[in-house]
Amino acid sequence: MTQNNKPLIRSKDLQVNYGTFTAIRNISFDIDKGDFLAVVGPNGGGKSTLIKTLMGIIRPTKGEVETESKVKIGYVPQNVQVRERRFPASVEEVVATGLLMEKSFPKRITKRDLERIKDILDFLGVSGICKKPIGELSGGQQQRVMLARAMVSNPDMLVLDEPTSALDITMRRKFLEMLHHLNEAHDVTIVLITHDLMTASHYVTQVVHVDNRLLYHGAPAKYDPANLTIPMSGEKESQPKGGVVHGMA
Amino acid sequence: MEWLELLKLSFVYGFMWRALIVGVAVGLSSSLIGSFLVLNKFSMIGHGLSHVAFAAIAVGLFTNQAPLLFAVPTVVIVSIFILKLNNAANLQGDAAIGLTASFSIALGTALASIGDGFNVDLFSYLFGSILTIKQIDVILAIVFSFIVSVVIWFFYHDLFSMTYDDEYASVSGVKTKRLNTLLAVLTGLTIVIGIRAIGTMLISALIIFPPIIVMQFTRNFKTTIFASALLSIVLVVSGLLSSFVFDLPSGSTIVLLSGFVFFASTLYNNVKRLATS
């Protein structure tokens, strides 16, 4: 399926600083249409920072990101549950924000849109919660609602930051199969940050390992977390980092 | 029943009508933007801008310009300035607002003490006075509240998306920087129309009270915004009427009333929660 035209997203020598701290540096790679990319690395390694930069949420301190102009991105952020319990918004209202990218001014939500929202929630196994306040859901339910928001507009590309951390095992497997299906059958490009590469490895076509720098980019078969290229010395690492966590339940 | 006669007269003389029209306009726009500001954790911008309005009024009185007309551009420009300052100077949270607020108060009070002729007038700008509302204030209030309502209606979904999750909003093409600026400007306009009826010191309370009162009960955002608009209008109108009856500053009466309703609703909510758990 993969056509090698222009990449969807190309990053060139990215560096992102938070104040004086450099979260990621010297990162260059392409995401091509049809890729199923797994982004792995230790906690604090800069995975979230990297994808936020690729999507334009964070402006890089150095380097640049080129994005294919018409690509429609669905995004599932990390840590959805930390949002306020008492936020007065219904599930339906939150999922509806996923449709805004395909609307033009003045943006309105139609009856038809509400049906699509209901359908995607049904599909993700959380029926009948449309009118519930978002803060009254369990962590897993909230995560599915965030997925619904990302998927409701049928995006060309899904960027998911540990989307399965609050899902139960069955749902996690089902979810990966669903991503695989979207990737295979609908040519949806997938970028998945995960600490559980084991479960995902059957479906993934590319692996990126970030720990401040890009330590691996290539096929999952050749990926060996125990034998990564050590970054050239000269600049000392600003923080001690843990190893890659595998098979986290 | 002497006050009833007075109240009747207040309508006959027309100033109560003017006050009520301005009150409804202010109540409507402050609650509309308030719902977004409170949830964006940005409600302090109202507080900051109201202090700026105070300084602008003082400058206007000092230089014998029409104070409100002078306040409009000043507040709008400063609202944008506060946002830029926040980004540029790398200030934490509401530090930019704090700086601007205290600087404005300093400027306003300095001018007030130099030109000590206008101290009495200034008091009515601080805490609201329905007797001072003129026709130009009524027109300003109608026009600005119309602008605020229409803009909110047009950008409702974008504003909601940004309020719920600004990072997601920016990925889905919502221009969050521009929207924030828009929100700050609308806040400025609302504050200016609220100066007469509620006063610069108290107008920011009207941005905060109605939304936080109704949010204790509502389960979605659309209800929240409608209910707080309704509550806000009720609070302002009853506050204005009772300020006249009890001969109190109108702003003080409205805010006291809001505080009381907030206290009562919080109490009710907590008692109910205790009872059901």
Ligand SMILES: Nc1ncnc2c1ncn2[C@@H]1O[C@H](COP(=O)(O)OP(=O)(O)OP(=O)(O)O)[C@@H](O)[C@H]1O
């Ligand atoms: N907004 C921020 N301000 C300052 N430092 C930050 C900010 N966000 C992240 N960092 C720092 O940047 C580094 C990378 O963070 P990031 O969230 O990208 O890591 P991650 O790989 O996603 O980690 P995790 O697996 O825990 O999600 C960390 O050291 C973190 O402390």
Ligand SMILES: [Mg+2]
């Ligand atoms: Mg992360």
